[in-house]
Amino acid sequence: MKRLPRVGYLMLLPFFLAFTVFIIYPVINTFTTSFTNDSLTSLNPAHFVGIANYQNELASSLFWKTFFNTWAIWLPNIILQMALALFVAAVMTNYQIRLKGKGLFRAVIFFPNIVTVTTIAILVYALFDWQSGAINQLLFGSNTSKYINWFSHGYWAQLVISGVQTWMWFGFTAIMLISGIQSMPKDYFEAAVLDGASDSKIFFGIVLPIIRPVMVYIMITSLIGGMNMFDLPWVLFSNTGGPDQGAMTMSVYMYSRAFTWDQNLGAGSAVAWIVFAIIGVFTLAYLRVTYGKENAEETMK
Template identity: 30%
Template structure:
């Protein structure tokens, strides 16, 4: 019976997609639905009270929520500004005919290693690097230029700069690999034709490389938006906890963690999570629509 079912042309497709459906339902759809329900409840030990939209009303009047959301949005925008052009430039260099193949292979491996490094270990190292001590690495670097030691993690702008440096260190190599894969999928004939037409290197990049890289660019932007808005552990480890000075390192996920885990207010934390999901979906659907991902191809 089972053998006949597995080799059935009608049943086989459903059997192949069943693992995905189960994984999606158990680890995404069910938790999401449960979170939506919990966002309308006041959950206490041994007691659950339905409160309707009270958690959302409280949330939109919560100054700390808007501060955390602003921190996450600012971080996300700046990571997009840095983690799109810089990895793309590096990928173009690695994909070019300039340089030794062995050196390029070593460079790719070296750039990807930070993504394999534990965020906990990296956070501790960067916390020591950005320490306010005069012997800390970053203070020694600015000391070369005659500047006084800075309390990096106690000021808003310098704390944000530290977070961005961690993001650059960790994700530049990953995004470079995505772009490199996209570049290597572009047929070489396109460049040969452009070269015969007298196109310069910049014109080839603008009119051949960028249009052909569009799907990769859209993918990298999409995952970067999610990664920026979902960032938590880097901030947690950089400040050694979820309580940074004047909440300069508090992200929206950190605020969710504070309410749900530290204060045990699961109903309110669920409301924060639902709003965060809506914000991420709105941003990504907007940029996908702007890039024409939902347009139907013209048919002849």
């Protein structure tokens, strides 16, 4: 009996090894690098520079521009995404509607989530091409004078990326919400119906409060993903950030700082930790607003 735990530890070893190599070590390495002048353009060893990288980045106007860009892309996306997902979840779980082909519908709305970002970027280029793209033709028909050059202004580029993110993720969010609603005891619905509650009363009075933990989970994971948004802006605009640098997110900035521009690994690492702190602050703030101070701290633990 006494030998069993040792075998158990042995079985866990591959995971801990991988976790140490791929998570713990990079995190510690990034932290220590952020206090150095380590650079990819130099073959000289790195030197300790204290908190200079943090000071420089926090004083950089471009960093704060990327901060606001990231929010400008994420915020409309999460609002629209949540609204769409809630609507879909409400419709698909409504026992009165009895929608046919739910499985197929679920697969269809989930589909954008499994398509690679590069494929989506090609689609975006084709759909949003201002002269021949389907979006302008759909919006303005043959009135070509009204066609919008979607990649000519920062706000249009942000809107496009935000919209694409919504399209990619609302299906996933809807499925999470559907699972949350379906896990609720049916008695609640039946009691509410017997008491004569309307659909909207049931939704806002019963469903929403009960699925709040699911929504909180979605919001926090989306916040983390949103603040780390890299792939689509990068594939569309590379390290330039596109028109007006409007599509340069914090992660694009971080990567460009470390690997593209002056290849300053120290500065890039500092940005990574600043982004981590920003995510931490906003997550805590959101939890406090949602659950109150004590519960928020409990949830964070």
